[in-house]
Amino acid sequence: MLIEAKNIVFSYTKKNVILDNVSLGIDTGERAALVGPSGCGKSTLSQILAGYLTPQKGTVLFEGKPLPRKGYCPVQLIYQHPEKAINPRWKLGRTLTEAWDPDEGFLEEMGIEKEWLSRYPAELSGGEMQRFCIARALGPGTRFVIADEMSTMLDVITQAQIWNLMLRIIEKRKLGLLMVTHNPDLAKRVCSRVIDFEKFVK
Amino acid sequence: MESGNNVLEVKNLSVSFKMYDKGLEQIDLKVISSLNISVKENELLAIAGSSGSGKSLLADAILGILPDNASVSGDMLYYNTPLTKERQEKLRGREIALVPQSVDFLDPLMQTGKQVIGVRGSAEKQKQVFRRYGLKEEVEKMYPFQLSGGMARRVLVSTALIGDAKLIVADEPTPGLSKTMAKEAMGHFRSLADEGRAVILITHDIDLAFEYADAVAVFYAGTTVETASAEDFRKGPDALRHPYSKALWAALPQNGFQPIPGTQPYAGSLPKGCLFAPRCSKKTKECTDQEVIPMRTLRGGEVCCIHAD
Numbered sequence: 001m002l003i004e005a006k007n008i009v010f011s012y013t014k015k016n017v018i019l020d021n022v023s024l025g026i027d028t029g030e031r032a033a034l035v036g037p038s039g040c041g042k043s044t045l046s047q048i049l050a051g052y053l054t055p056q057k058g059t060v061l062f063e064g065k066p067l068p069r070k071g072y073c074p075v076q077l078i079y080q081h082p083e084k085a086i087n088p089r090w091k092l093g094r095t096l097t098e099a100w101d102p103d104e105g106f107l108e109e110m111g112i113e114k115e116w117l118s119r120y121p122a123e124l125s126g127g128e129m130q131r132f133c134i135a136r137a138l139g140p141g142t143r144f145v146i147a148d149e150m151s152t153m154l155d156v157i158t159q160a161q162i163w164n165l166m167l168r169i170i171e172k173r174k175l176g177l178l179m180v181t182h183n184p185d186l187a188k189r190v191c192s193r194v195i196d197f198e199k200f201v202k
Numbered sequence: 203m204e205s206g207n208n209v210l211e212v213k214n215l216s217v218s219f220k221m222y223d224k225g226l227e228q229i230d231l232k233v234i235s236s237l238n239i240s241v242k243e244n245e246l247l248a249i250a251g252s253s254g255s256g257k258s259l260l261a262d263a264i265l266g267i268l269p270d271n272a273s274v275s276g277d278m279l280y281y282n283t284p285l286t287k288e289r290q291e292k293l294r295g296r297e298i299a300l301v302p303q304s305v306d307f308l309d310p311l312m313q314t315g316k317q318v319i320g321v322r323g324s325a326e327k328q329k330q331v332f333r334r335y336g337l338k339e340e341v342e343k344m345y346p347f348q349l350s351g352g353m354a355r356r357v358l359v360s361t362a363l364i365g366d367a368k369l370i371v372a373d374e375p376t377p378g379l380s381k382t383m384a385k386e387a388m389g390h391f392r393s394l395a396d397e398g399r400a401v402i403l404i405t406h407d408i409d410l411a412f413e414y415a416d417a418v419a420v421f422y423a424g425t426t427v428e429t430a431s432a433e434d435f436r437k438g439p440d441a442l443r444h445p446y447s448k449a450l451w452a453a454l455p456q457n458g459f460q461p462i463p464g465t466q467p468y469a470g471s472l473p474k475g476c477l478f479a480p481r482c483s484k485k486t487k488e489c490t491d492q493e494v495i496p497m498r499t500l501r502g503g504e505v506c507c508i509h510a511d
Contacts, residue, residue, distance in 0.1 A: 012348070037380045038352020080351055080377075083304065111465050127253025149351070152377035155252040155406050160453040160461035182380045185409075185455035 001025040001061070002176045003075065003144055005049060008058035010041075018044050019055070024195070026144075031170065031177040033187035036197030042180045043080070045197075046148045049178070050077035062144070072099065072141035080149040082129035086121045092132050093117035100139035109165060110135045111158075126153040134162065138169060144176040152182070163190055206243030208282060209369050209400035210264065213238055215276035217259055217268065217424075230273075233469045234259055234424040237276070238497065238504075241369070241402055241417075246395040248411035248432065249404045250450060251421030252466045257404045258303055260421075261371045264402075265300050266290030280369070295322070299367035303374045303404075305354040308346040314357045315342025323364035331360040334390070336383075352379045359387060363394075370394060373404045388414040409454055412436050420447045423466050423477040430503035443505035446478050476507065484509045 003026050010019040018041040026032050034042050047053040049060055051067040060067060062074060079085040086095050096102065096117065107114075110131050121129055130153060137145060147166075151159040167190065170177055181187050187194050217234040234256040241247040249257050262268045264278065266287055278285040280293070294300070309317055318328045332342060335356040346354060359375055372391060376384040384407060392414045395401045405411045412418065412435040420428045428444040435441075438457075439448040449462045464481040467473055473480055475490040482489070488508055489495070497506045 035380075038355075038383060039350035043350065081305065083306065113465070113468065115468065125254030149377070153253070153374075153406070155250075155255075156408060156450055156453040157461045158253060158465075159406075160455075160459050161463075164459070164461060182384065183455065184381060189455040189459050 002028045002030075002063060003049060003178075004061045004064075005045070006059050006061065008045070008048060008055045008060075010044060010048060010053065010055045019048075021058075023058075024049075024200075026176055026178055028176060029174065030193060031191040032179070032193045032195055033191040034178060034180045034195050034197055035182065035184065035187060038182075040197050042197055043148050046077055046146045046178070046180055050075045050146055052077065072139065074141060074143040075146065076137035076139075076142045076144070077146045077148065078130075078133050078137050078150040080152060082126055082133045082153070083121060085133050086129060088121050091118055091120060092124070092129075095121075096132055096136055099136055100141075102135055102138075107135065111161060127155065127158050130154060131162070134166070142173075142175065144178070145170070147177065147179045149180050149182070151186070159186075166190075206398070208240060208242050209245075209280065210285075210402070211240040211277070211279040211282075212260070212264070213277040213279075215260070215263065215274070215278065217256070217263055217272055217274050219269075220271045220273070229470075231469050232424070232472075234263070235472075236425050236494065236497075237421075238426050239402075239419050239429070241400040243368075243398050243400055244395055245417065246392055246401045246403060246415045248408070248415035248418045249402060249421060250406070250408045250411065250418055252423075253406075254466060255421040256424040257421055258373050259424075261300060261303075261373045261402075261404060264290075264369075264371055265294045265298060267294070267300075295320075296365055297368045299362040299365055299370050301359050301362045301370065301372035301375050305346070305351065305358065308354060308357065310346050313343055313345060314349070318342075318357060318360045318364055320361065320364060327364055328360070331363050334363075335360055336386075351377075352383060355379055356383075356387075359390070367399060369400045369402070371402045371404070374406065375403070376405060376407045376410065384410055408435070408450060409456065420444060420450065422446050423472060424469065425477060425506065426497070426504075427478065427506045428503060434503060441501075443500050443503055443510040444478075444507050445482050445484055445510075449481075478507075 005024045008019050008022045011017040036042055048055050051073055112131050215237040218230045218232040220228050221231050223229045263274055337356055362370055376387055388410055391401050412432050415432040418432050418435050419426050428447045439451050442448050452458050453461045462481055475492050476495045479485045479489045495506050497504050
């Protein structure tokens with residue numbers, strides 16, 4: 001197993017347990033889609049898998065070991081709302097190079113214009129911002145990508161461009177993928193396995 | 203459904219932002235140019251197009267909530283009377299309602315129930331609207347950070363329904379909703395239109411929009427490139443007119459997932475003539491020779507392309 005969540009229990013408040021003993025494993029070379037109604041805990045599970053949230057019970061293992069507590073995390077999460085994942089006071093060039101230095105060819109592939117690097121997030125559209133979030137997450141240390149509805153804000157042409165590019169990079173670098181989506185057609189296109197969150201949790 | 207009176211007509215709209223270039227030099231950045239749409243009572247108009255094509259700015263222009271450094275030209279008619287700044291101020295929140303795009307529009311320090319009631323709603327109406335959208339009673343006491351993405355969306359939609367709007371502008375109301383719930387939301391907008399309102403639905407979920415809308419306007423780089431009946435979009439690329447509309451259709455996951463290369467030109471450096479020409483496979487010299495490609499009527503729709511047939 002590349003990444004494994006074992007018996008995860010998580011709740012934001014005492015009354016409402018969102019994840020109750022959830023286990024999930026994704027193999028090397030697998031591309032999995034997580035689908036389910038809104039509010040069921042898909043994003044919470046994504047954040048636990050990427051190490052942003054610590055579950056009350058249970059463990060997350062990456063290649064059999066817990067996620068590193070320091071340094072570059074091999075599991076990278078791309079969020080649904082790029083405007084919330086980017087520092088609004090930083091120019092985008094700084095955001096882009098937060099974790100690694102992508103070269104020009106990569107930026108061109110991602111469809112990031114050079115002019116955008118000297119702009120602030122408020123001066124770009126959601127789709128344009130999301131390209132920065134994706135580029136930022138694809139550093140050389142990344143082994144597994146979690147895409148939490150990353151393309152819902154994009155028009156369908158940009159969505160297809162970005163997913164075709166992501167799939168190329170995933171293939172080339174043998175990355176694992178977990179995508180959260182509401183679009184069954186997109187899940188079928190991109191993934192090798194579709195996990196129905198509700199059926200799977202019960 | 204038979205359509206009634208014209209509720210909103212936007213003719214030849216331009217929006218530009220005054221921005222500082224170098225030092226104290228100011229430039230006008232044109233972000234919307236020669237844009238045309240119209241929507242009638244009982245009509246659901248979907249607006250599709252690339253991210254950054256000016257869809258949300260159009261919504262802000264209709265409500266008159268663009269920032270101060272924006273200047274607007276062209277005509278906007280609301281029930282055949284010019285929509286002036288004063289009228290906008292009077293009508294928005296009452297007759298014209300906005301369902302905003304970003305969940306950031308919710309006040310993070312206020313319980314959602316109170317936000318939805320706002321200044322003109324009642325608790326009773328709010329409970330009714332929450333029920334309509336499947337939001338449990340405890341949600342009204344929650345703060346925005348306690349909501350999931352989909353719940354936040356439904357709260358946003360609720361804010362627009364609390365009043366008695368005649369024109370609803372919904373800016374991306376469906377991302378983050380499951381397919382079933384997105385369909386339900388679309389169904390709600392459909393019934394809002396069927397009840398006599400005019401609804402403008404700005405969306406990237408175009409496959410869903412085609413199912414529920416009456417008409418579709420396609421935006422590219424700040425202008426309308428095609429308006430057509432939703433029926434044409436359901437039929438597929440042969441019924442469509444503009445190469446960009448065809449490209450949108452072909453990029454859907456269920457229709458091939460094939461994107462055209464390139465990106466939309468940036469507002470500051472728009473090409474001369476057809477704005478889509480740099481990415482178009484049918485491009486000829488004529489496309490870039492003229493200053494502006496006019497809209498023309500074709501097969502019951504309108505298109506901004508000299509080669510469309």
